[in-house]
Amino acid sequence: MKAGDDELAAAIAEFVQDYNWETAHKLKGKGHAITTEDLGSLLRLIPGRAELVGSLLLAYGYARAPKVETAQPEEAASQA
Numbered sequence: 001m002k003a004g005d006d007e008l009a010a011a012i013a014e015f016v017q018d019y020n021w022e023t024a025h026k027l028k029g030k031g032h033a034i035t036t037e038d039l040g041s042l043l044r045l046i047p048g049r050a051e052l053v054g055s056l057l058l059a060y061g062y063a064r065a066p067k068v069e070t071a072q073p074e075e076a077a078s079q080a
Helices: 005-025 036-043 050-062 073-079
Strands: none
Touching: 005 036, 005 050
């Protein structure tokens, strides 16, 4: 069964509530809290495209950020 606009918006709202609660309480504020502006920007994408937006969110959730090469302190000192 594929969900529509309302179901996706409700699922996102529940996720954001849980995520922000965890960020505030379990992570003691050390993390990114989703703002009302963030949420509003996302919800404006949904009307008529719930399946596409949901698929993109799922893909984004499984995507990885590119690895950034950083020199270790010892390596940086020996290269200087």
